[in-house]
Amino acid sequence: MAIKKQHIVFIKAAIWLLALLPLARLVWLGTHDDLSANPVEFVERSTGTWTLVFLLITLSMTPIRLLTGIVWQVQLRRMLGLWMFFYVCLHISTYVWLDYSFLWADIVKDIIKHPYVIVGFSAFLLTIPLAATSNSYMIKRLKTNWKKLHQLVYVIAILAILHFWWLVKKDVTEPFYYAAVLFVLLGIRLYYRYLHTKPAIKMRPTNAEMQTHQAK
Amino acid sequence: MIILNQSKLNPSNIQPSEITPREVFDNRRYFLKAAGFGLAAGSALLFSTKVRAAAAVSGGVTEGAGRLIGRANGPVVAEKMAFKAGTRQKISGYTKTAYGEGEKLSKYEDITTYNNYYEFGTGKADPAVQATLFRPRPWTISIEGAVKKAKTISIEDLLKLAPLEERIYRMRCVEGWSMVIPWVGLPLASFVKWAEPTGNAKYVEFISANDSLSMPGVRSPVLDWPYTEGLRMDEATNPLTLLAVGLYGEYLPNQNGAPVRLVMPWKYGFKGGKAIVKIRFVEKMPLTTWVKAGPSEYGFYANVNPNVDHPRWTQSSEKPIGGGLFGGRIKTKMFNGYSEQVAQMYAGLDLTKNF
Numbered sequence: 032m033a034i035k036k037q038h039i040v041f042i043k044a045a046i047w048l049l050a051l052l053p054l055a056r057l058v059w060l061g062t063h064d065d066l067s068a069n070p071v072e073f074v075e076r077s078t079g080t081w082t083l084v085f086l087l088i089t090l091s092m093t094p095i096r097l098l099t100g101i102v103w104q105v106q107l108r109r110m111l112g113l114w115m116f117f118y119v120c121l122h123i124s125t126y127v128w129l130d131y132s133f134l135w136a137d138i139v140k141d142i143i144k145h146p147y148v149i150v151g152f153s154a155f156l157l158t159i160p161l162a163a164t165s166n167s168y169m170i171k172r173l174k175t176n177w178k179k180l181h182q183l184v185y186v187i188a189i190l191a192i193l194h195f196w197w198l199v200k201k202d203v204t205e206p207f208y209y210a211a212v213l214f215v216l217l218g219i220r221l222y223y224r225y226l227h228t229k230p231a232i233k234m235r236p237t238n239a240e241m242q243t244h245q246a247k
Numbered sequence: 248m249i250i251l252n253q254s255k256l257n258p259s260n261i262q263p264s265e266i267t268p269r270e271v272f273d274n275r276r277y278f279l280k281a282a283g284f285g286l287a288a289g290s291a292l293l294f295s296t297k298v299r300a301a302a303a304v305s306g307g308v309t310e311g312a313g314r315l316i317g318r319a320n321g322p323v324v325a326e327k328m329a330f331k332a333g334t335r336q337k338i339s340g341y342t343k344t345a346y347g348e349g350e351k352l353s354k355y356e357d358i359t360t361y362n363n364y365y366e367f368g369t370g371k372a373d374p375a376v377q378a379t380l381f382r383p384r385p386w387t388i389s390i391e392g393a394v395k396k397a398k399t400i401s402i403e404d405l406l407k408l409a410p411l412e413e414r415i416y417r418m419r420c421v422e423g424w425s426m427v428i429p430w431v432g433l434p435l436a437s438f439v440k441w442a443e444p445t446g447n448a449k450y451v452e453f454i455s456a457n458d459s460l461s462m463p464g465v466r467s468p469v470l471d472w473p474y475t476e477g478l479r480m481d482e483a484t485n486p487l488t489l490l491a492v493g494l495y496g497e498y499l500p501n502q503n504g505a506p507v508r509l510v511m512p513w514k515y516g517f518k519g520g521k522a523i524v525k526i527r528f529v530e531k532m533p534l535t536t537w538v539k540a541g542p543s544e545y546g547f548y549a550n551v552n553p554n555v556d557h558p559r560w561t562q563s564s565e566k567p568i569g570g571g572l573f574g575g576r577i578k579t580k581m582f583n584g585y586s587e588q589v590a591q592m593y594a595g596l597d598l599t600k601n602f
């Protein structure tokens with residue numbers, strides 16, 4: 032399916048607006064005193080959930096290509112990944128500021144003592160180099176290393192699921208659903224890799240994506 | 248609820264779930280109207296959490312209706328229901344006490360919409376919505392085990408065992424948040440005296456209701472039902488230990504453990520079994536629900552202790568509910584600040600091991 036460049040611009044603008052909705056919702060609920068009895072927990076969970084959702088959406092662009100042969104959506108991958116980074120930044124800010132009021136000693140203790148926080152924190156640290164290199168300059172500079180570096184996203188995804196799994200008290204239904212989605216997404220890639228025996232996963236930016244950068 | 252209770256139908260022939268309460272019926276009209284708004288209804292879902300809460304407080308709606316409201320363009324419907332089906336009932340004749348004088352109370356709305364009560368779902372907002380089919384009357388509690396004579400007591404008689412008192416207690420959840428709740432109840436000690444345990448009674452076991460019809464949560468095996476809690480005899484007869492039957496001067500809302508629940512303010516909240524149906528005096532330490540669920544995380548004692556961390560949550564500080572987004576945390580106190588009344592019971596016990 033061919034899609035014109037101005038369509039991509041339009042789609043990207045639409046994603047921008049949609050991606051801001053979860054934040055807009057929190058602001059709205061917050062200004063209407065409607066964030067439940069425990070607003071900090073509410074915001075922490077909401078931003079955490081949206082981080083994971085954007086991560087999974089980002090990871091689904093390539094499987095869609097593999098399954099359908101449609102390629103244009105792969106150009107959205109980088110932008111979606113950056114939205115995930117946006118929400119994880121809100122998530123950790125909520126934690127550091129609203130939850131722990133910048134009490135660094137308590138934060139350090141909480142991170143090292145609790146497996147689910149260590150895992151979440153590691154996932155966050157790993158997203159930093161990915162976000163930092165998500166621009167055309169770094170893509171060109173790192174060449175094939177860019178692809179290798181960005182394979183970290185799989186590690187991040189697995190850590191994120193563990194983070195969710197370990198933080199729920201007893202009812203793992205919700206993390207299970209997210210884990211199942213990740214399992215399917217990774218399964219599709221592995222299956223295609225197996226089909227082609229040689230690595231078929233395209234982590235490098237597509238030509239179309241490169242063209243959009245050059246056009247900027 | 249109102250309809251179900253007043254109905255002349257023979258209740259044994261008809262499952263409550265088969266009856267459409269009038270509220271639901273009436274409100275279908277509202278629901279349709281709301282649905283007509285289309286986008287508006289969608290954004291109501293996105294932009295309000297209060298609809299659920301309001302539906303919850305209203306009581307007297309079926310689980311289905313609660314969900315319906317939660318999803319419809321809520322406020323109009325929910326308010327109407329709160330007005331019609333309000334089941335809040337004042338308790339007459341309880342005395343105020345000095346317990347917790349001067350503490351700032353958590354809001355009624357927070358206490359009744361933010362609950363851990365897995366029999367009605369694992370989300371904090373679930374119980375308020377899902378507990379509406381639950382019926383706290385008629386109610387009897389059976390007393391078994393190491394007692395002079397096994398017997399039962401109705402909730403009405405229980406209410407007369409001792410004068411009802413209001414006590415303001417801090418409640419600290421193992422998850423790191425806390426509230427201040429004005430309970431109404433009677434000392435468990437007076438109940439124990441009435442139950443006449445024998446010399447073999449070393450522990451008391453509390454068993455909660457486990458009714459899959461009115462408690463949707465027990466249909467899923469998240470915990471080993473029925474919910475079971477326990478206390479050592481000296482803990483059970485400690486003057487602080489309360490059999491609560493109300494809060495804020497009213498009979499307990501279903502989601503808070505109606506008709507009768509335990510409150511031990513120096514222990515994490517999960518020790519306080521709700522909707523108690525059976526009390527058993529035993530010789531051996533009972534195997535309680537959360538200990539069964541995670542023996543490395545939850546202990547039998549579960550005393551609030553800022554020095555013993557939980558694998559998931561920091562216990563040295565807590566988040567008071569009601570502080571809003573920027574309220575921050577406060578330091579957690581040993582035995583939740585009730586050391587004076589309870590510390591002597593644990594002298595010589597290694598609280599790191601017996602957490």
Ligand code: HEM
Pocket residue numbers: 072075076077078079080081082083086119122123126142148151152153154155158187191194195198
């Ligand atoms: C890639 C990184 C991360 C992802 C994908 C992520 C995702 C999530 C998710 C899905 C939830 C649960 C939401 C729910 O219960 O519905 C959550 C909760 C939470 N996360 Fe993260 N998280 C990440 C990083 C972090 C970091 C760096 C921290 C702190 C250092 C953190 C601390 C927390 C806390 C404290 C909660 C709330 C626990 C609770 O109150 O139930 N997370 N996160």
